[in-house]
Amino acid sequence: MKPIYVTRSSLPPMDEYVDEIKEIWETHWLTNMGSKHEEFRGLLSEYLDNKNIELFTNGHMALELTIQAHNFPKGAEVITTPFTFASTTHAIVRNGLKPVFCDIKSDDYTIDENCLENLITKKTCAIIPVHVYGNVCNIEAIDEIAKKHNLVVIYDAAHTFGETYKGKSLALYGDAVCYSFHATKVFNSIEGGATCYKDEEIGRRLYDLKNFGIHGPYEVSAVGANAKMNEFCAAMGICNLRHIDEEIEKRKKIHTLYIKELDGIKGVILNSVQKYVKSNYAYFPIVVNEKEAGVSRDDIYDSLVAIGVFPRKYFYPLTSDFSCYKEENDSSLTPIAKYISESILTLPMYADLDDSVVKIICDTIRNCMK
Numbered sequence: 407m408k409p410i411y412v413t414r415s416s417l418p419p420m421d422e423y424v425d426e427i428k429e430i431w432e433t434h435w436l437t438n439m440g441s442k443h444e445e446f447r448g449l450l451s452e453y454l455d456n457k458n459i460e461l462f463t464n465g466h467m468a469l470e471l472t473i474q475a476h477n478f479p480k481g482a483e484v485i486t487t488p489f490t491f492a493s494t495t496h497a498i499v500r501n502g503l504k505p506v507f508c509d510i511k512s513d514d515y516t517i518d519e520n521c522l523e524n525l526i527t528k529k530t531c532a533i534i535p536v537h538v539y540g541n542v543c544n545i546e547a548i549d550e551i552a553k554k555h556n557l558v559v560i561y562d563a564a565h566t567f568g569e570t571y572k573g574k575s576l577a578l579y580g581d582a583v584c585y586s587f588h589a590t591k592v593f594n595s596i597e598g599g600a601t602c603y604k605d606e607e608i609g610r611r612l613y614d615l616k617n618f619g620i621h622g623p624y625e626v627s628a629v630g631a632n633a634k635m636n637e638f639c640a641a642m643g644i645c646n647l648r649h650i651d652e653e654i655e656k657r658k659k660i661h662t663l664y665i666k667e668l669d670g671i672k673g674v675i676l677n678s679v680q681k682y683v684k685s686n687y688a689y690f691p692i693v694v695n696e697k698e699a700g701v702s703r704d705d706i707y708d709s710l711v712a713i714g715v716f717p718r719k720y721f722y723p724l725t726s727d728f729s730c731y732k733e734e735n736d737s738s739l740t741p742i743a744k745y746i747s748e749s750i751l752t753l754p755m756y757a758d759l760d761d762s763v764v765k766i767i768c769d770t771i772r773n774c775m776k
């Protein structure tokens with residue numbers, strides 16, 4: 407068996423991409439909001455059902471600049487989750503803000519809305535929750551708390567492309583919603599990202615911020631970055647968007663097969679699709695309860711690696727335990743996040759994963775228990 411990695415990037419048929427980029431050789435327009443960029447933006451806006459959208463070079467810059475666009479006072483506090491990719495925490499800290507880590511829930515791994523209010527201080531300016539693995543946060547409760555305390559809510563929605571909640575696009579909830587189109591995500595533009603926003607003034611700032619803060623030929627009004635999506639990435643996004651529904655349908659089949667094969671194994675907790683959510687089946691995490699299973703997450707990881715399957719210990723360690731954050735944070739204050747990060751394993755999940763490989767993975771896990 408060839409090595410099986412946790413994900414495999416989706417590509418459109420090559421001819422389709424070649425057709426899409428031909429025009430670039432006619433115009434010689436490679437970047438700086440060209441026609442592919444504008445076309446992709448329009449298509450995404452339609453797909454995500456939000457007319458307010460700005461594209462970026464990647465999901466991280468979408469997040470970092472979206473935070474910057476809000477002009478929070480330096481040193482202000484942002485309540486967020488430690489159970490995420492490094493990017494979420496980095497985006498806060500690189501803006502000169504202080505992350506305050508809130509614990510997560512043990513069933514869907516999203517921020518625990520019941521712990522939020524205790525962490526709010528006079529310095530709190532925003533909440534940045536993550537719809538982790540495509541699991542949707544408790545949007546209503548977070549919205550209510552944010553309104554009561556006058557806080558901005560920016561969702562890291564890197565895992566939720568194409569998802570809806572109560573029939574409405576997830577891009578419509580919160581003050582801003584940041585997506586990643588990285589090669590490893592459900593939907594990719596090679597590298598890429600986008601922010602959907604509510605307030606049009608934020609949109610105007612984002613447009614400037616991704617282009618050095620340039621506001622006019624002789625006017626630079628903000629300390630911006632270079633985070634513009636180029637034409638080749640936009641062209642890839644246009645092609646992949648044509649196939650996204652079929653992609654998600656294939657992932658759904660794999661998800662269903664995993665559930666069927668792994669259901670009922672003692673100590674292995676599966677992540678089921680939430681009520682009211684149309685899922686994109688981005689990841690397939692399992693939580694291994696070592697006491698019940700008789701084996702640890704790391705034992706299962708080692709058995710899979712031994713047969714050439716490479717799952718990931720996502721998200722381990724917590725971002726608050728990274729060496730760059732450890733000194734200022736205490737991860738024992740978020741015990742559930744700590745436990746989940748030490749017990750979770752994300753199994754291979756991508757559209758073209760073979761049923762036979764899924765069965766081998768599940769047999770290997772089952773055999774570990776003996």
Ligand SMILES: *Cc1c(COP(=O)(O)O)cnc(C)c1O
Pocket residue numbers: 464465466467490491493494536562564565586587588597598599
């Ligand atoms: C991938 C990811 C990002 C960053 O996106 P890039 O496009 O890789 O910059 C941010 N947050 C989360 C939760 C992610 O998974």
